Amino acid sequence: MLKFNLFKWQGSGKVYTLPWLRNRLEYSSDPQRIGEYAKTSFTRSRFVMKMLTEFHLSKNSIVVSEDDHAMWLKRISRAHMPADEAIPLIAHDLMDHVFPTFESHQEQQSFQVTDKLVREIYRIMLDKMLKVNVLKPLDDYIETTKFPHGSRPMVLEGLMYSLRLHMPFMRPVRYFLDCLFFKKSLYMKRVSSKLEQMVYDFSIPRPNSWFSTLVELKESGKITRLQFRGEITSMLVSSFSLASAMGYALLCLAARPQYQRKIQEDPGFAKYFVMEVLRLYPPFRQFGYQQSDVTQGNDKAGGVSHEFMIPIFELHRNSDIWENPKKFYPERFLQPEVAKGFKYMPFGMGKRSCPGRNFSMILLTQALQYVCSDKSPIHIIKRDTLPRGGSGRLLSFAIEDTISYRMK
Ligand code: HEM
Numbered sequence: 266m267l268k269f270n271l272f273k274w275q276g277s278g279k280v281y282t283l284p285w286l287r288n289r290l291e292y293s294s295d296p297q298r299i300g301e302y303a304k305t306s307f308t309r310s311r312f313v314m315k316m317l318t319e320f321h322l323s324k325n326s327i328v329v330s331e332d333d334h335a336m337w338l339k340r341i342s343r344a345h346m347p348a349d350e351a352i353p354l355i356a357h358d359l360m361d362h363v364f365p366t367f368e369s370h371q372e373q374q375s376f377q378v379t380d381k382l383v384r385e386i387y388r389i390m391l392d393k394m395l396k397v398n399v400l401k402p403l404d405d406y407i408e409t410t411k412f413p414h415g416s417r418p419m420v421l422e423g424l425m426y427s428l429r430l431h432m433p434f435m436r437p438v439r440y441f442l443d444c445l446f447f448k449k450s451l452y453m454k455r456v457s458s459k460l461e462q463m464v465y466d467f468s469i470p471r472p473n474s475w476f477s478t479l480v481e482l483k484e485s486g487k488i489t490r491l492q493f494r495g496e497i498t499s500m501l502v503s504s505f506s507l508a509s510a511m512g513y514a515l516l517c518l519a520a521r522p523q524y525q526r527k528i529q530e531d532p533g534f535a536k537y538f539v540m541e542v543l544r545l546y547p548p549f550r551q552f553g554y555q556q557s558d559v560t561q562g563n564d565k566a567g568g569v570s571h572e573f574m575i576p577i578f579e580l581h582r583n584s585d586i587w588e589n590p591k592k593f594y595p596e597r598f599l600q601p602e603v604a605k606g607f608k609y610m611p612f613g614m615g616k617r618s619c620p621g622r623n624f625s626m627i628l629l630t631q632a633l634q635y636v637c638s639d640k641s642p643i644h645i646i647k648r649d650t651l652p653r654g655g656s657g658r659l660l661s662f663a664i665e666d667t668i669s670y671r672m673k
Pocket residue numbers: 309327328329335339394499503504506507510547548549552553611612613614615616617618619620621622624625
């Protein structure tokens with residue numbers, strides 16, 4: 266039957282093949298198997314690269330470049346990351362913008378999580394990572410633009426990939442499908458390309474900034490014009506990941522007010538709270554690797570490509586590893602070994618793992634500490650439910666939900 270010929274399962278159900286494309290993908294949320302794989306020499310999988318390149322915002326940034334280029338550029342960019350000591354102030358500033366203060370102590374204010382956080386975090390990324398002074402036209406554009414989460418469900422992107430819709434000559438078909446079903450994706454592509462141009466036209470790079478370094482690299486021919494633009498879009502993409510984590514963290518805080526008191530009494534606990542948020546709601550829901558020696562054009566050596574996918578959402582909720590996996594329980598991280606042994610990896614693993622990890626962890630922790638402290642002028646209003654966290658997307662951009670607060 267057609268159904269059985271199309272999808273062939275092997276072994277314990279973790280190896281998945283599409284015989285008609287001769288592709289072989291292994292899916293695993295078993296820490297032991299991931300640990301074995303981690304001992305080999307691996308890099309980002311071509312499958313994930315192609316999905317990111319063709320179906321997401323950035324076609325030419327570090328994320329979708331080959332190892333040599335990525336390692337080289339990551340090393341240069343590291344010097345431009347904010348110093349650890351500077352991050353608390355960035356976090357306080359961010360929260361003051363996200364929760365603007367107002368006169369009345371009775372009135373409740375609300376905002377839409379995705380829009381507000383992406384906008385404010387994007388401003389932080391321009392100011393503190395790219396290190397530019399934003400001019401009014403750009404600031405106005407950021408202020409008036411909506412930043413919805415607009416990606417397609419993962420299963421569909423996988424299917425589109427399998428049907429070769431990522432190939433350049435299929436661009437009209439992709440465009441047609443997007444026009445019909447995924448207008449938000451098209452809209453976000455337009456916004457990101459407009460932002461690339463506006464950042465170039467309406468911002469002033471500070472001396473020795475990441476932006477001026479990128480301009481120098483472009484002018485000396487060390488990166489192409491498209492790679493330069495890709496790194497500008499990278500700021501927007503990172504803002505989405507961070508806004509997703511921050512949004513979930515604030516919503517979890519509203520749903521579990523006892524932790525507001527706990528963090529106030531013991532600020533160090535905020536770190537475990539953030540870890541639990543990233544366990545239950547990892548912004549990247551899945552990533553994939555392949556052996557480093559499998560080069561482009563030769564990724565089907567022997568008729569198969571050895572791609573290893575980690576569905577992080579499932580790994581982080583695997584009941585064989587986590588006690589009461591669906592329970593929001595940050596205390597579980599008080600025992601450090603609970604996160605060890607390839608059970609917990611919101612920032613990926615290996616040489617292509619996230620360079621924004623340290624910055625994100627400190628920023629998230631400091632933001633929560635500030636919101637829960639006496640210094641913060643706001644009080645987050647209790648909500649009844651934890652946010653829902655679907656597993657259907659390769660990247661879960663910040664979610665659409667509302668948070669309410671009032672002045673203390
Ligand atoms: C909580 C927030 C964030 C999470 C959960 C996150 C997670 C991830 C994950 C899972 C990957 C892929 C890792 C892999 O394939 O092994 C990644 C890659 C990456 N992230 Fe993040 N990220 C976050 C914030 C940021 C920020 C703020 C930046 C900006 C500095 C950033 C920059 C990058 C870059 C440039 C890559 C590509 C690295 C490469 O290709 O070698 N991320 N991130």
